[in-house]
Amino acid sequence: MGCSRGGLTTKVHCVVDARGLPLSFHLTPGQATDCPAATHLLGHLGHKDILLADKAYDADWLRRKVEDCGAVPNIPNKANRNWKACFSQTLYRMRNAVERFYSKIKHFHRIATRYEKKGTNHLAMVKLASTIVWMRFFESMT
Numbered sequence: 001m002g003c004s005r006g007g008l009t010t011k012v013h014c015v016v017d018a019r020g021l022p023l024s025f026h027l028t029p030g031q032a033t034d035c036p037a038a039t040h041l042l043g044h045l046g047h048k049d050i051l052l053a054d055k056a057y058d059a060d061w062l063r064r065k066v067e068d069c070g071a072v073p074n075i076p077n078k079a080n081r082n083w084k085a086c087f088s089q090t091l092y093r094m095r096n097a098v099e100r101f102y103s104k105i106k107h108f109h110r111i112a113t114r115y116e117k118k119g120t121n122h123l124a125m126v127k128l129a130s131t132i133v134w135m136r137f138f139e140s141m142t
Contacts, residue, residue, distance in 0.1 A: 022130040035058075
């Protein structure tokens, strides 16, 4: 757990597919910046994938890593950026799949209030909730 103005917090970084189903997770302390955590999540990128991320992930080194994986980064430019990278607002609208996923796991009271003291236990609960999200998705398909 990290210490922030609001107390002890943790950030859950997640990669989801186009359907909003989770693929990978990484935990960081609440005061940590978002961009370095992305290196732990790039293993699920393949050729011709598009990475949609928010402004917190706008860094040249991250864009190069995504391109080295064969994917295309679609990240909005920060206001203080000198060189403006290519960005599609139309594609970026699909990023709400991530926000919808976070909304689904926040319905699990144990995750929303973060009862666990250890990060490994909290991550296990997030993964358990994600498994239930996957099961509900496939249940609705049958």
